[in-house]
Amino acid sequence: MLSILRNLDRRLIFLMMLLAVAVPILLQSRFPEKPSGLAQAVFDEIEALQPGDRVLLAFDFDPASEGELGPMATSLTYHCAQKELRLYFMALWPVGPQMISNVIQDVIRRDFPHMVYGEDYVDLGFKSGGEGVIKVILTDLRQLYTTDARGTPLNRIPMLEDVTDIRQMDLIVSLSAGTPGTKEWVQYAVTPYPHDLRIVAGCTGIQAPLLYPYIPQQLPGLLGAIKGAAEYEELVMQAYAGEDPPARYAEARRRMGPQLVAHVLMILLIIAGNVVYFTEQKRGRR
Amino acid sequence: MQRSTMLWTLVMVVAAAFLIGRTLQGEGGRGSAYVRVVPRAVDEDHPEGRWQGVERVDPAEYWRAQAADPAQTAVRWSPANTVGIWLAALFTLAVLSFLAGDNPVYKVAESILVGVSAAYWMVVGFWEVLVPNLLGKLMPGVIQAWALPGLEAEPDLSYLVPLTLGVLLLWRLAPRGAWIGRWPMAFIIGVFCGLRLVTYIHADFLSQIRNSIVPLVVMNERGFAFWDSVRNVLTVFGMLACLVYFFFSIEHRGAVGKCARAGIWVLMITFGAAFGYTVMGRIALLAIRLEFLFDDWLWLIDPNNRRVVDGATALLQSAGIL
Numbered sequence: 001m002l003s004i005l006r007n008l009d010r011r012l013i014f015l016m017m018l019l020a021v022a023v024p025i026l027l028q029s030r031f032p033e034k035p036s037g038l039a040q041a042v043f044d045e046i047e048a049l050q051p052g053d054r055v056l057l058a059f060d061f062d063p064a065s066e067g068e069l070g071p072m073a074t075s076l077t078y079h080c081a082q083k084e085l086r087l088y089f090m091a092l093w094p095v096g097p098q099m100i101s102n103v104i105q106d107v108i109r110r111d112f113p114h115m116v117y118g119e120d121y122v123d124l125g126f127k128s129g130g131e132g133v134i135k136v137i138l139t140d141l142r143q144l145y146t147t148d149a150r151g152t153p154l155n156r157i158p159m160l161e162d163v164t165d166i167r168q169m170d171l172i173v174s175l176s177a178g179t180p181g182t183k184e185w186v187q188y189a190v191t192p193y194p195h196d197l198r199i200v201a202g203c204t205g206i207q208a209p210l211l212y213p214y215i216p217q218q219l220p221g222l223l224g225a226i227k228g229a230a231e232y233e234e235l236v237m238q239a240y241a242g243e244d245p246p247a248r249y250a251e252a253r254r255r256m257g258p259q260l261v262a263h264v265l266m267i268l269l270i271i272a273g274n275v276v277y278f279t280e281q282k283r284g285r286r
Numbered sequence: 287m288q289r290s291t292m293l294w295t296l297v298m299v300v301a302a303a304f305l306i307g308r309t310l311q312g313e314g315g316r317g318s319a320y321v322r323v324v325p326r327a328v329d330e331d332h333p334e335g336r337w338q339g340v341e342r343v344d345p346a347e348y349w350r351a352q353a354a355d356p357a358q359t360a361v362r363w364s365p366a367n368t369v370g371i372w373l374a375a376l377f378t379l380a381v382l383s384f385l386a387g388d389n390p391v392y393k394v395a396e397s398i399l400v401g402v403s404a405a406y407w408m409v410v411g412f413w414e415v416l417v418p419n420l421l422g423k424l425m426p427g428v429i430q431a432w433a434l435p436g437l438e439a440e441p442d443l444s445y446l447v448p449l450t451l452g453v454l455l456l457w458r459l460a461p462r463g464a465w466i467g468r469w470p471m472a473f474i475i476g477v478f479c480g481l482r483l484v485t486y487i488h489a490d491f492l493s494q495i496r497n498s499i500v501p502l503v504v505m506n507e508r509g510f511a512f513w514d515s516v517r518n519v520l521t522v523f524g525m526l527a528c529l530v531y532f533f534f535s536i537e538h539r540g541a542v543g544k545c546a547r548a549g550i551w552v553l554m555i556t557f558g559a560a561f562g563y564t565v566m567g568r569i570a571l572l573a574i575r576l577e578f579l580f581d582d583w584l585w586l587i588d589p590n591n592r593r594v595v596d597g598a599t600a601l602l603q604s605a606g607i608l
Binding site: 011014017018021022025026028064065066067068070094105125126127128129131132135144146147150151152153155156186187188191192204205206208209213214217218224225226227246247248250251254255258259262263266 | 294341342385386406407410411414415418419422434435436437438439481485486488489490493494496497556559560563564565566567568569570571572573574575576577580586587589590591
C-alpha cells in the first residue's frame with residue numbers, strides 16, 4: 001500500500017480531481033449555506049442604503065475569475081436593484097466591460113426591465129491607469145470620463161448631471177481579481193476619505209488573505225471566493241426572491257458542491273502524503 | 287512509446303471520441319448559440335434604430351420564436367457565436383491536455399492565447415487610452431468627427447507634455463539616442479514611488495497600527511463579550527509574535543525564542559489559510575470550465591433552465607420540426 005501511495009502517478013491525482021469536480025456538477029448537487037459575519041456585513045451595508053442612493057460598482061475582473069466573481073456580481077446587482085439604488089458601473093480591467101454587460105443583460109434587463117439606462121444605471125466602461133484613475137476621479141470625474149461606455153457625453157446622462165466626483169457615492173462595491181482592485185480602492189479612495197466613502201468587496205480566493213488586514217475599519221464587509229459568494233447569495237435570495245428564485249441566482253451555491261467533494265479529496269491526499277512521509281522517516285530511523 | 291504514455295493517450299482519445307460523438311449525435315443544436323436582433327441608436331427619426339445589433343439569447347427563446355412563427359428571423363442561430371463556443375471548448379480541452387504532459391496541442395493553444403491577449407491590449411490601449419485621453423484632449427474636434435461623436439471638450443494643450451514624454455519613451459527603439467528614453471522612465475518611476483509611498487504609509491502602515499490597537503476585554507450592552515475578546519487577544523498576540531520572529535537584533539533564545547516560535551506557528555497557520563483559499567479559487571476555475579463544457583457545449587446539464595421549453599415547443603422539437 002505504502003509503495004502504491006509513494007509511486008502514485010500524478011496524472012491519476014488529476015483524474016481523481018477531475019471526477020471530484022465533474023460528478024457533483026453533473027448531479028447538480030447543492031448544500032445548505034450558513035452566512036458568515038463578513039457576508040452579513042456586506043448585506044447589511046447595502047440594506048442600510050435608501051432608494052435613490054448612489055452605488056459605484058467597480059468590476060475589476062476578467063473571464064479567468066468569472067467563476068468566483070460572476071455569481072457575486074449577479075447577487076450584488078440584484079440586491080442593489082431590489083433596493084432601487086442608482087448604479088454606476090465602471091471597470092479598471094480591460095475585459096471588465098464585458099462582465100458589466102453580462103450583469104446588465106442577465107439581471108437588469110431580465111428582472112428589472114423598468115430600470116432606465118442613464119436614470120437608474122449607467123455603464124462608465126473601462127479606463128486604463130489603475131490606481132491613477134481612482135486618484136483622479138476622487139476629485140474630478142470628468143477629468144477622465146468624458147463619455148460613458150456607449151459614447152454619450154456625461155452631461156447628457158441625467159444620473160450624472162450633479163455628480164462631480166466619486167466621493168458623492170454612498171457606497172463603493174469592488175469586485176476584484178487582482179491589481180488594480182479592492183486593495184487600491186481601499187488604499188487610494190477609502191483610507192484618505194474615511195468619512196466620505198464606504199466600501200464593501202468581493203474577491204477571489206487568492207486575494208482574500210491580502211485583504212483581511214483591512215477588516216473591519218477600512219473594509220467593513222468582504223466576500224471571499226466562491227464560499228463568500230454562496231453565503232451572500234443565500235442572504236439576498238432569502239430576503240428578496242422568495243421560495244423559488246430563478247436558477248441563475250443559485251450559481252454560487254451550486255458551485256459549492258464541487259468545492260466540497262474536491263476539498264475532501266484534497267484533505268485525504270494531504271493525509272496520505274503525510275502518512276507516507278512520516279512512515280518512511282520512521283523506517284529510516286530504524 | 288512508454289506503456290503509461292500509451293495508456294494515457296488511449297484514455298484521451300476515447301474521451302475526445304465521446305465528446306465529439308456527443309456533440310454530433312441525436313437532436314441537432316448542441317454547442318449552438320442563438321441571438322436576437324436589437325435596434326441600436328433609436329431616436330425619433332429612426333424608430334427602428336440607425337443600425338442593428340445582436341444580443342445573445344437562450345436556445346429556449348429561439349425554439350419558442352420558431353414555434354410561434356417558423357419564418358421569423360428576429361431570433362436566429364448565430365454562426366459566429368456557435369464557432370466561439372466550439373473554439374472555447376476545444377481550447378479548454380487543449381489547455382487541460384497539459385495535465386497529461388507537454389504536447390503540441392497545448393503549445394498551440396498557449397501561443398494563440400498570448401497572441402490574442404497582446405493584440406487585445408494593443409487595441410484597447412489605442413481606443414481607450416490614446417484616442418480619448420490624449421488625442422481627444424489635444425484635438426477634440428477632429429476626434430469627435432472621426433471616432434467619438436459624444437466627445438464635447440475644448441483643446442487642452444497641457445497634454446502636449448504627456449505626448450512629448452510618450453515620444454521620448456519610444457525613442458528607446460531608435461538605433462541612436464536610446465538613453466533619451468530614460469527621462470520619461472525616471473518620471474514614471476518617480477511619480478509612482480511618491481504616490482505609492484504616501485499611500486502605503488497611510489493605508490497600510492499607520493492604519494494597520496491603529497487597527498491593531500483594540501481592547502483585549504470587550505464589553506458590549508449585554509456585558510462581557512467572550513468571543514470578541516478572544517478574537518482581539520489572538521489578533522494582538524499573533525501580531526506581536528510575528529513581529530518578534532522578524533526582529534533579529536536580539537538572539538532568539540529563552541522567552542524571545544519561544545515568542546518567535548509562536549510567531550512561526552502564526553505565520554504557518556496564515557500560509558495554510560492562504561493555501562486553502564488558493565485551492566478554493568483553483569477548484570472554482572476548474573468547475574466553471576467543466577460547467578461550460580457540460581452546459582454550453584455538450585448540453586449534458588441545464589442548471590439555468592436555458593433550454594427548458596413549454597410542452598408544445600417540446601413536441602415540435604421531438605417531431606424534428608424544430
